[in-house]
Amino acid sequence: MNRIDTQLAPDTKERILDAAEVLFMEQGFEATSLRMITARAGVNLAAVNYHFGSKEDLIKTVFSRRLGPLNAERLAMLDRLEASARGRPLDPTQILEAFLSAGVRLARDPARRGGAFLRLLGRAFAEPSGYVREFMPDQYEAVVARYKAALAKALPHVPDRELVWRLHFIFGAIAYTLGGTDVLKLACRYPLEDEANNPEAVVRHLLPFLVGGLTAPLPDASGVRKSRSARSKQG
């Protein structure tokens, strides 16, 4: 009856989503059982299957609930930039910063537990076979198309194929870094903790790197030319 009631006690579906999100972030997908989720949400085990059909579909819903607004914000950021540019090409730094800044805002929003979600997102890209491959394209297609077009206009000398490659590399670096997988903390033991937990600091370091890669000299068109570095191999 009372509207406030629905705010204080969200319905079963959303309580499951909230509980699942937190647990997925803390422990990963596989380590989180439906029994943990339903216990935390205070609902019956079978409620997951009733509302979402399966654990996989629950995972998908957890993602799309955050990815929708995040990517919408990314599109809005680009709209704003392009409107103020009035048809002139944008700067690559501007474009990438627009893309990253939406993630930064999410990461800094404690109410949305955004930092943990970005970490989840980073993981999801590396998921072997299954959930992710099915719905990630739908979530990202529009964003990638718009940003790719903006970058193509900003970098007219970069062929389309090469731009796709570099977008690929950029996605990898972003997913690993903003995603907080902390490859270096894994692979070696160099401490960047203080800065690495500060999203703005991450972007400050990441942005010049990405732009440097994006605007790098183009590779040779055919085969690897043994010009300088590969000389010694041939004897």
Next chain:
Amino acid sequence: MNRIDTQLAPDTKERILDAAEVLFMEQGFEATSLRMITARAGVNLAAVNYHFGSKEDLIKTVFSRRLGPLNAERLAMLDRLEASARGRPLDPTQILEAFLSAGVRLARDPARRGGAFLRLLGRAFAEPSGYVREFMPDQYEAVVARYKAALAKALPHVPDRELVWRLHFIFGAIAYTLGGTDVLKLACRYPLEDEANNPEAVVRHLLPFLVGGLTAPLPDASGVRKSRSARSKQG
């Protein structure tokens, strides 16, 4: 008795490792059950626990069996380069090419099913909590230290902290790309299949990007300077 016997029919331990590797590559860790592995290997279910202790330890062993030689080759490549340079700094392109080429050789070796293994490796980095975090540092520490030192010498103007950041980004891009996670095939639908399955082609595109990022202008030292792109935020 006969030595040939042991070659034709490897012992239980190795048959499990071979079967596990293939199945992990095809389906991921969690989707692969011990019962599938032991069935394929033609051994009893309990043999896995007897020889490896647990599924996690089996996964670790599958990795270290390949990572050991791979990283040893990376170190040997760097040794060779530095020997022929006789104390002079190397070129960043040379250094990164040495690192990547070992992976390329592995990927091209059908007998070792290297391509699939690199895909496994890429996934492993994104694994949330568990197996990987424990043994990856040991596997990579020496390699990262040596390559980092070589790059520091090659790029004396890049501060140590910034170099660590850029190594971080480079690892991300490599893991995603050489690992074949195919972010772009996931995130949008741009076809690079023909080239993406050719390791040399991947490196040809990847190398200029990484060097471009590595040698990019340094970020501002303190805070994000609102120089150009972030101007509109502050009004």
Next chain:
DNA sequence: GTCTATACCACGATAGAC
């Protein structure tokens, strides 16, 4: 429509016989 109780089969792990 929404929720609950409960049963089902596959999983990883282990103990103990051989």
Next chain:
DNA sequence: GTCTATCGTGGTATAGAC
């Protein structure tokens, strides 16, 4: 070293209460 039997827990399916 290898096997069988068994345990606790996982995701899932369904019958039936509200």
